[in-house]
Amino acid sequence: MDFSLTSEQREIRELALKFARNEMIPLAQKYDDEGTYPKDVFKKAWELGLINTCIPAEYGGSGFSSVDGIIIGECLAYGCMGMNTSFMANDLALLPIVIGGNDAQKKKFLTPFTTEFRIASFALTEPGNGSDAGGIRTTIKDGGDHWIINGDKMWITNAGYADLFVVYGTIDPALKHKGISAVIVEGKTPGIELGKKEDKMGHRSSDTRGVKFNNVKVPKENMLGKPGEGWAIAMSTLDHSRPLVASSALGGAQHAMDLSIQYAKERVQFGVPIAKHQAVQFMIAEMGMKIEAARLLVHKAAWLCDQGERNTEVASYAKAFASDSCMQITTDAVQIYGGYGYSKEYPVEKLMRDAKLIQIYEGTSQIQRLVMARELLK
Amino acid sequence: MNIFVCVKQVPDTETKIIPTSDGSFIETASIKWIMNPYDEFAVEQALLVKAANPAANVTVIRVGSVKDTEALRTAMAMGADDAALVEAGDNLDSYSIAKALKGAIEKSGKKPDIVLAGKQAIDDDALQVPQILAEMLGLPSVSVIVGFELNGSTVKVKREIEGGALEVYEVATPVVLAANKGLNTPRYASLPGIMKAKKKPMAQYSLADVGVSDADRRVKYSGFKLPPEKPAGKKFDATDAAKQKEVVAQVVGLLRTEAKVL
Structure with missing residues (x-):
């Protein structure tokens, strides 16, 4: 057993963290305030190879492992959980192609993401179907030499800027999970109607919208796998992406702890820095303990992925534990900062707002527990 | 064209420096090492020259301990072609370092056209190595440069002087130049760059290999202690x-x- 990172992983981490510190943290508050989409930062990160880490080397990617991917993800989330949501959405949308695509689809749709800066969007959730993703109502009808997509999608990250969507729909609602299918839709296809950008509590720089598909025609060869294989592809995507989402909780939590430690050493009350007060020490100790435990879970969930082993159970542990811990840690960071923590002048209130979403998207903390129980009781 | 860049590995600026208990040096075990920030400007300038002259070869050299080769790997990940490491302690004086650098340049068998370095290292702030090295190599040198323009076999450099004014020099190559902040904006090492760097050659020498002995030491440290609070x-x-x-x-x-x- 070896818990250490390779020298290459340490360098990757160094670079990603340097990027987070120099290019993300200075803009995070401003972009959050103004709800600015971080396209410039996104592009810079892409130029350095920090984006689309899921693309295999044979299609032009850097050939990163899942563990490499979560190391980068944690660092970018350290810079800003909101911006990182935009970045991560690329992987989330490309993973179904990596997992379920054939060679021609991978060449056609993955490789362009390695040669130019492109944005992707994963469209699964609908206004009436969040956790119950199996209840998809968007239809994919056979139109002869093409597929016709009709339906409403909701909470779609990157939708306003997407060069490519991976859209989930059903070929027949009566088939339930067995009818679910996934198709690749180019961003410029006629019939795609964007809703307004959501005004969110946190992750305010990320672009989240509803998207309507009105008789959107896509070529037959754009379906991933066979009709009805979409559910299996979506579930396998989640096994890969949950460790990544969990790593973003880790980055946010680590940032909150670093800020808390720094502030606790500086802020003086009753004649001593508040770090000398046991009440504050205990909160910081709790932060360190949770981050260490979460990091081990997240790394194991990604490592299992790299070994080609089923990680559904551990990925859920990692996602739920890391996001719940991030919520607790960012809340305590605000507590340590006291009144200042509640002010937008200081960075921790944003972390607390951002943390909340990680408990919700990519399977809520409750759904994760459902998955765990299902795995444990089967 | 052969470009040599001398880099030093220094403690990260956020490191808490602690003198050893006997005061002979600083505790190095827990230090996170980074490339001296002024050296990053030197590396970037070398890479800019290489970009304009694809046949140019950029070699980075460092004198210091082997346990961590961060600075050389970073420089190669940024785009330098190869590296040389002279294995030594981390507390050599400027004269010994310059002599070791000279030895490493000679060992490479390549005749230097441009030798670049940062104007100073942020650990000991000696501001001596580039000038001593130039003297040893018998080359002209300009330090604190903030402008660089290569025209054939001359370089036009701008250097900062008191009062914010600039001096402009035209120097014939080969030359030793020491970079200041403002010369350029160092690039990040990209992830593909990091991968490629692993396959780039790194020569390794001992101090004896490059002709440096204890007798070369001009400065002996008598003690290290923290400034009074x-x-x-x-x-x-x-x-x-x-x-x-x-x-x-x-x-x-x-x-x-x-x-x-x-």
Whole structure:
């Protein structure tokens, strides 16, 4: 057993963290305030190879492992959980192609993401179907030499800027999970109607919208796998992406702890820095303990992925534990900062707002527990 | 064209420096090492020259301990072609370092056209190595450069002088140049760059290989200790108009006798 990172992983981490510190943290508050989409930062990160880490080397990617991917993800989330949501959405949308695509689809749709800066969007959730993703109502009808997509999608990250969507729909609602299918839709296809950008509590720089598909025609060869294989592809995507989402909780939590430690050493009350007060020490100790435990879970969930082993159970542990811990840690960071923590002048209130979403998207903390129980009781 | 860049590995700027218990040096075990920030400008300048002259070869050289080769790997990940490491302790003096660098350049078998370095290392702030190295190599040198323009076999460099003014020099290559902040904006090492760097050659020499011995030491450190802690600031209340004259006299007096800045 070896818990250490390779020298290459340490360098990757160094670079990603340097990027987070120099290019993300200075803009995070401003972009959050103004709800600015971080396209410039996104592009810079892409130029350095920090984006689309899921693309295999044979299609032009850097050939990163899942563990490499979560190391980068944690660092970018350290810079800003909101911006990182935009970045991560690329992987989330490309993973179904990596997992379920054939060679021609991978060449056609993955490789362009390695040669130019492109944005992707994963469209699964609908206004009436969040956790119950199996209840998809968007239809994919056979139109002869093409597929016709009709339906409403909701909470779609990157939708306003997407060069490519991976859209989930059903070929027949009566088939339930067995009818679910996934198709690749180019961003410029006629019939795609964007809703307004959501005004969110946190992750305010990320672009989240509803998207309507009105008789959107896509070529037959754009379906991933066979009709009805979409559910299996979506579930396998989640096994890969949950460790990544969990790593973003880790980055946010680590940032909150670093800020808390720094502030606790500086802020003086009753004649001593508040770090000398046991009440504050205990909160910081709790932060360190949770981050260490979460990091081990997240790394194991990604490592299992790299070994080609089923990680559904551990990925859920990692996602739920890391996001719940991030919520607790960012809340305590605000507590340590006291009144200042509640002010937008200081960075921790944003972390607390951002943390909340990680408990919700990519399977809520409750759904994760459902998955765990299902795995444990089967 | 052969470009050599001399880099030093220094403690990360956020490192808490602790002298060893006997005061002979600083504790190095827990230090996170980074490339000296001024050297990053030197590496970037070399890479800019290489971009304009694809046949140019950029070699990075470092003198220091082997346990961590961060600076050389970073430089190669940024785009340098190869590296040379002279294995030594981390507390050599400027003269020994310059002599080791000279030896490593000679060992490479390549005739240098441009030798670049940062103007100073942020650990000991000696500002000596580039000039000593130039002297040893018998080459001209310009330090604190903030502008660089290569025209054939001459380089036009700008250097900062007192009062924010610039001196402009035209120097024939080969030349030793020491970079200041403002020369350029160093690039990040990209992830593909990091991968490629692993396959780039790194020569390794001992001090003896490059002709340096203990006899070369010109400076011996007699002790390392932290500066005394800063006393708390003094506050003067001059809100009462009648007392202002007295308070001003008091402040001026203290600036003269205590702070010794007047």
